[in-house]
Amino acid sequence: MSYSVAMLSVHTSPLDAPGRTKDAGGMNVYIRALAHALSQRGIQVDIFTRKTDPSTPQVVHLDSQVRVIHIPAGPQAPTHKNELYQYLPTFVRNIDEFRTEEQGEYDLVHSHYWLSGVAGLALSELWQVPHVTMFHTLARLKQMAHPDEPEPPLRLEMEQQLIQQVDRIIAATGDERSQILRFCGAASRSVRVIPCGVDIELFQPYDRRQTRAQLGFSDQQPLLLFAGRLDPFKGPDVLLRAAAMMQEEAQIVIVGGRSEQDEDVRKLRELAAQLGIAERTHFLEAQPQGRMPLFYSAADVTVVPSYHESFGFAAVESLACGTPVVATRAGGLMTVVRHDETGFLVPRAPGFFAERLDALLREPALRERMTQATRDSVLRFSWDSVAEQVQHLYEALLDEASCLIAQ
Template identity: 40%
Template sequence: MRLAMISLHTSPLQQPGSGDAGGMNVYVLSTATHLARRGVEVDIFTRATRKGQGEIVEVDPGLRVINIVAGPYEGVSKEALPTQLAAFAGGMLQWAHCHNERYDLIHSHYWLSGQVGWLIRDLWRVPLVHTAHTLAAVKNAHRSAEDSPESEARRICEQQLVDNADVLVVNTEQEEADLIHHYDAEESRIRVIPPGADTELFTPGSDRATERARRELGIPLHTKVIAFVGRLQTFKGPQVLIKAAAELFRRDPHQALRIVMCGGPSGQHATPEEYRQLASSLGIERKVRFLDPRPPAELVALYQAADIVAVPSYNESFGLVAVEAQASGTPVVAARVGGLPLAVADGETGILVAGHDPHDWADALAELLDNDEKRIAMGEAAQRWARKFSWQASAEKLAALYDEALAMDVEDCPQRHARGD
């Protein structure tokens, strides 16, 4: 089987946690890696963003990243990428023609990639599998008051993909329900395949490893640590954690507590300075430390150094950070949204918080900070819980789905048309 994956707006080789790189990058690279190990030949097509990055990057045996030139290398925001869809599609077609490459199936990730996949599917006459990862209607339904809404143009494009893709892959049953409710998707074309985590890399550390990690972070051994890992954008909720931390210090100004924010800014005009200023305005700037995004091999040390990992997102299709943290033996306090109730066993491996009120978050965090026995027991249960999720299992289910899609008679499938509503 030869598979063309499309990840137009962000390369799977980009460092997660900054810009447009996040859990989707990890998902694409991890599933592609394990699919290649199963004998599926995978080419991931993404937009070139640097002149010297090379057209073809050999990642693993059977796995390549193809950098397609579409628009200027730099200075094109994600919001402007719809203007480059035709250029990207043309670049993909030209590359496949010049290299005499043929593919059995297309799997697109995110709506921008899906629009390209939809066009090429009909030219190559192969099945199109699409994974949205996030949906405009869902993001708008859950966004905070200060967050900008997703455009109606994006929602329409997503509706077209829901109507025209041969198979829709979602991470959770909640995502399936969202597709049906917001986009009137046909249940028969939806498949639920949970993502995984690298449970061989993300493991609990010894006391000595935790001490070393804290020493490298400059955090005293006997200080409690709450970590946030992800892009610094309103939708991910870093401001919720900072405000909750301020409430904790208001209740007990002398407690030994530090907040570690690991991630980079995301979105137009985004900067980590706004979150530093928020901490300063709340009088806790010396209690909050900001770290640049880290590769997985270094990120595991941060998870191990933390007593709690907070995931205050306004929505998550799954919650990869929550699973990685639990695999590292760290309990999670997360918002009760999206796929997080699947990723976190409420009351067993962490606590799910309804809403984003900083006082409620302070209560949940304090419940674990003040009860060492409960927090340690949750950490031990978290490691066992996280073993349920693996990229190998995700790839196995995807490979079976691809076989199912290939059994479809694409030539005889009636063309579905977007309703444009």
Template identity: 40%
Template sequence: MNIAVISAHSCPAGTLGTKDTGGMSVYTLEIARELGKLGHKVDVYTRLHNPDDLVVLELGENARLIHIEAGERTKLHKLAVHGLLPEFTANLEMFRKENNLEYDIVYTHYWISTLAGEEFSRLWQVPHVTMFHTLGAMKNTFGVGEPDPDLRIDTEGELVKSVHRIIAPTEREKGELVNRYNADPNKIGVVPCGVNMELFRPLDRAESRQRIGLVNGKIILFAGRIDPLKGIANLVKAVALIKGGKDTRLVIVGGGNGDNEVQTYRELARDCGIAENVTFTGAVSQDTMPYYYTAADVCVLPSYYESFGLVALEALSCGMPVVANDVGDLKNIIRQGETGFVTAGNSPAVLAETIGQALDSRFAPAETIRESVKQYTWADVAGALTGEFERLICRYRVPVS
């Protein structure tokens, strides 16, 4: 198959942990590489946001990233990218024609790219598969952070009816698509996310702590975008409640020095009296993350909402126990009391009690924890997606009598 993948607003090769660059970027990059290994030709299209970026970047065997000009060559707010879609689609189509490219299917990510995908599906006469990654209607139910506009929610409601196929990472997300957007359940395929088990593996703990510069005490790790929906405020408050927490350090990986949210959490840590016990690392490369996972005593996902929960898979693959709110598919991934704990809520009190319990627990050995997620490789995900794509293409090509 020749597959066009579209991630207009978020570059898969961007700096992870910064705004708009998180699990979706990991997903897009890993899936492109794995589909390429299976012999498919994969072109991932994104908006050119950095003047130093190459127009075409090789990602691996049969897979490449293509930057398309649209607006200023700088990072823009997602809604600004929405306004640039006519220019983005026109320039993408010009690139396709100039390079004599033909595609069998288009696979889009996030609602903004799904809009572009609808245009290309009509133009190229090929089926369109999308993955929303998060749902605006779900995000707004929590009343945390900046609410998503009606534009997004209304557009998602229209798109679930017009696209040919939707990929949801969990049965829970499939249910939300049906309940909140009245999506046809027969149009939704459930394919979980994955983890790069070659990269995320148990390392020597003492060496890992030396590597990240944190040698002593208990380490509680948070990794992800610095966003209110991630529940970081509750985690900071929880650490302040943990008894005997003087030798406990919260390490928050993600964000940048100019991130206003980071400053907000710095001030919160100071107000809670634990400023000396909280480390903000900023964004960290994927290659470095295994050292953080291995160095920690527990990884915590205090999120209000996750469509899946990729960070948990990465931590578990490194042999690290996880404490997580019941979001995404974590209640089916984490083995209660063996590889971590799933909490019924993310209040500071609940998190503090469960993290304290985790710090005092004897979990399964690192290799056993890692073994618990062996079925979540990106190769498995790519294989499942290939089946979804091939079946859809066959149905699309059969004439209706």
């Protein structure tokens, strides 16, 4: 069955490096990897994203069947995602003009994040095609996890509309599905659980001593890794506070952000200095995906202290590289990390992280037992498996649409 999918990612491009900005993270990896895996199954995918740089080509080919298409909508410059709603009608209109100029048709819309979902509703109605969405993070669930950080009322309202109007919602875990049903009022048949994925061939274990030497880290001290966006919601400060409380004096490696001038990096450096751990804390800007297996392999433990994760890409990638994870007991992390088997799940407080990290670093037998279990635990998250499940969802929706037309 050959068909074309219009995939929408308004506020961040799959070409952006994860961790480099506050909007570039696991979702970027997901969209790019899923599109490629779908293309291997004969599906044509066009990914539409907002143009943020006048010098960016309109069309970038990722492979023979996947294109990233940059659509003018608002300033051609980085713009905070909370300011983008007003440009969605322009985004929708310009996508349809692109389609008309190419004399093409799309059989299905697949949107990512609420802004793309709003655009997707308009396009699915305009083209009379099914609409699948994945929120990646839902404002209501995020607010429940972190009540001190209120979410914009517009986002809460639009997400609720999307939940009622889209044809299908993809949830990354059973826990996320349950929360969408319970707290957001979604219909049971509209929410399908399909996990996110990991590139099993790219993320694999390497020799710890050799990778540390290659990256320039000491082999005389244990090493704790944080990888991802330097957003307070992700909790890099929690790792720093935990490290200062630990009995083991570990190296701390934080991979994310842009450069020395990054405001988030500056604040974290100041915190490390205040805590007296600056000399053993290393800050590196966001790295290409191809280098991340080296960092995961160099670490004794990867730390994921987020308030909430719909899935937890850093955790899955670390486990695929044979490195145990200590993570917050929240969201998708409870599905990815098997407590006391491949790592530990703890309440989101520095003291709990410090206790479990000390235990892992002080007990080689425990760490070795967990290391042996890590990779096998995530093999089910291969991108081919994920793409197969998404393809089945697409085809079920297309069959439903065909039946409605026939009636």
